[in-house]
Amino acid sequence: MTLELVKKSKHISILGCGWLGLPLAIDRIAKGDTIKGSTTTESKIEKLKTEGITPYLFTLGESLEKEYLDFLSGSEIIIINFPPKRIPNIIEIYQNQIKSILPFISDTQKIIFISSTSVYQNTNGKVTETLNIEPEKESGKAVAAVERLLQEQFENRVSIIRLSGLIGDDRLPGRFLANKKEVQNGDVPINVIHREDCIGLINAVIEKEAWGEIINGCADQHPIRKEYYTLAAQKIGLTPPTFIKQEKQAYKIISNTKSKTLLGYSYIHPDPLKLI
Template structure:
């Protein structure tokens, strides 16, 4: 299998290494010289490209066809709509020079509003969806054979939830955790390669949703980290994002279904 990765961040790099170990051919883009050399050293055909550049390169030598494109270029909330419009227009232009059997675009459950409720993929009030994430998703869905994975809060490896609250005040402790572990995300991406999915958009979230406060206590104890200075009241909306659609369709059993295990 021939795989192209756009935006080879820490999740995509883990996926790439797994695919290399399974004997697949992997090409991957990065914006960093250090990562370019590391990827190449691991047997990945790496190339440097910045989809935000005004003088966007017109030509990079790639195979004409890929079995899979894993697109993990982010639609970051810190960027303006105009920057994201340019970024994903450049990606569309870049992908126009190749063909593929399936593209998986990694988005985020941050597209849903921060309010009480159970959120599933059919939620369609566009006025409440994040305009930045929605822009990116809509641009990618215009491309052929594309599936979107909306990832929950992603943890694993050096990403430990309690680390972000050491010796700080936590005001979100009563909110439900809509998290997922990288050890489940990578297999769910692999599963998408070998299964014909029925829908264009899926949430990728662990099935259990403990309070964030309890996840902090559990991960601080597990990894020997300091607790927050205090838990104080904040905006504690009860937002739960369901990943049941993908789990049911793939008949997938989560390796780490409970963020208390992360």
Template structure:
């Protein structure tokens, strides 16, 4: 295993691709996986070793040489993987046998159920999606990789993910529930800072500190894009994800602290 800073990113998608570019700019040797041959070639031209690999296919007998790295970042959403927990368990066990020392798994705050403020200690899913994500966390923790951090991400916005389009023109319940979101620009600040440290905790939430009502946020998001706003029934206490432990540990604050200002600034940029 090389001694230079090295990261392999499984899933060069919405988060994985800009993360790879960011880390390469910071001097890391970066490799990753995609199922898109054109994207792989484009990333190779940018100095990122991009391997074609669909983890739904049978696993190779050994960890690919192109992905040899000290740290593995898993950015593979459950909707693209059959038998999510078991597949990630097999992949990370293969990585462990190859000498991968650290694993950052981009999990989700769906592992929290119920209502009220949720910290990292409040795990208890009340949905099938949450159960699936928690099962995946348990499997990657059992992989044999010495250090594992499950980074529980709130709803993802920014980049190509335009929240004005998420709910436009439709009707939903729970308009009073708080939104729990994190912007791509904050993730691209936090993750490199995490990778630069060795004293990883087991779990951290990533959720901006502003939690407006769903009906207020998504109506404004749609209107700013000239889309029909969603309609909400009232009610719904919901839950608020506390992402403060990450800030205290890293000594970094969220850049996005007001979602309505973020929406307006995004609109102004086009």
């Protein structure tokens, strides 16, 4: 039994041990893996150590080669969990940040890039991973540019997980639109995913060795935006948003079918309304 566990354990580097990366690291350690984790915040170093993570403090694009080499060396899998900041020149800056670490990834290491469904344009219908993406916002364009960058360099060694709106733990949807007036698109379906399912999907990619794939992550159900955010605000005692009437409303429905068929994944939280 011991030999079997040793064989299955992995060495993983997680770039970005924040809201998602830290609980992911803790989960992988519980499975017997050895984890290196990066942060840009010095005060988080002790927390990472306490959880059994080997911590690294650096900022992409501003660090020394040795730091990158130490962080990446010896790991079979690199998880890039570093979203772009909403700043001017976001597309160029985000690409340059990711580019700074890529030369230090070896020819045998696998990569998981935590992407976003913001890369999809509104189609007023269901969207799958086969859609030719045309991002509408700068953040989506930045993420799409990095997807292409990674695919060109690593091809079948990189898997991209496009996550919908993130909820769970301290990310309470009731706060997102509370007190807001004349909010648009009240009658469109929403796309969200709980953090536990984000971790579940990442684990499934690793365990199934599903490399070279693009996979959407989204809850099964898509409640109407007005209903969802009104109930969510009321639940925590905040003033619900008000929505304007619109004849035409833009939306998309993220399909999670591939995550189920390819990975055999069953969502822990399929219905967002049950989380309110």
